[in-house]
Amino acid sequence: MLVETSAHGSDIAARPRVSGGRVHDDAPDTAADFARLADLPEGPERDAVRDQLTEAWLPMAHRIAGKFRNRGEALEDLRQVAALGLVKAIDRYEPGRGAFESYAVPTITGEIKRHFRDRMWALRVPRRVQELRNKVRMARRDLTDAAGGASPSVAEIAAHAGLTEEEVNAGLEALESFSTLSLDAEMSSSDDGFSLADTIGSCEEAYDVVIDREAAKEGLRRLPERERAILYMRFFEDMTQSRIADHLGISQMHVSRLISRCCARVRDEVLEQGPGTQRRGDDGRAG
Secondary structure, eight states, X not given: OEEEEOTTSOEEEEOOEEETTEEETTOOBOHHHHHHHHHOOSSHHHHHHHHHHHHHHHHHHHHHHHTTOSSSSOHHHHHHHHHHHHHHHHHHOXXXXXXXXXXXXXXXXXXXXXXXXXXXXXXXXXXXXXXHHHHHHHHHHHHHHHTTTOOOOHHHHHHHHTOOHHHHHHHHHHHHHSSOOOTTOBOTTOSSOOBGXXXXXXXXXXXXXXXXXHHHHXXXXXXXXXXXXXXXXXXXXXXXXXXXXHHHTSOHHHHHHHHHHHHHHHHHHHHHHOTTOOOBOTTSSBO
């Protein structure tokens, strides 16, 4: 048995343990320290023992973090996340409920997985889709290695992973959601600086005008002929109220009242009609 002296002067036996059929040299014998930690009240002495335990088990946390390397996150950042999971495991561990390693390993692993799930995705996707992504990624890697680098088909990935082709396609789409491109990124197929932003359409204000005209069309049809003529002269021929009054032989004030009344009537009918509702004309047919 190897005995390691910590920076705080406490002897911690670095004795290899067997876990899952493997001997881990980074699993020290710290049962006595955990028993002591459980009996100590909050204070400097307890903090010192907690620091000793963290230092003793940190190599194990780093080993677990190493299993997640090459997945888009720096190893040093993964080690920090694993260290956070280790501290949580030390704080929550109850010595009378089994070996610390059996409790700490899933706690640290879960912390790292949560980091990938919550912090690494550029687009938030459901957990089920994230799980599909992982299955598809692993199956595609296995098939690619077995085929000497050839990319497998969707059907081959589905058969290997035990998924449907629809699930594989969802997983493949999720692979593209893990990271994003800048809108200023140049398209790979472009030789003239054509960027991703150039492929995105812009808002067309004229669409709103078309929608408003179509919404008002049925109400305008139901207006008396003279009122329709007044609105046409005012809004389509751009005639002043005075010219319209002279043309019809009525007062300018009367023209003003007719325009206001007709616009209010059409507006009220459109608001009453609501989106997606089709009113019927006076002849019983849909407009």
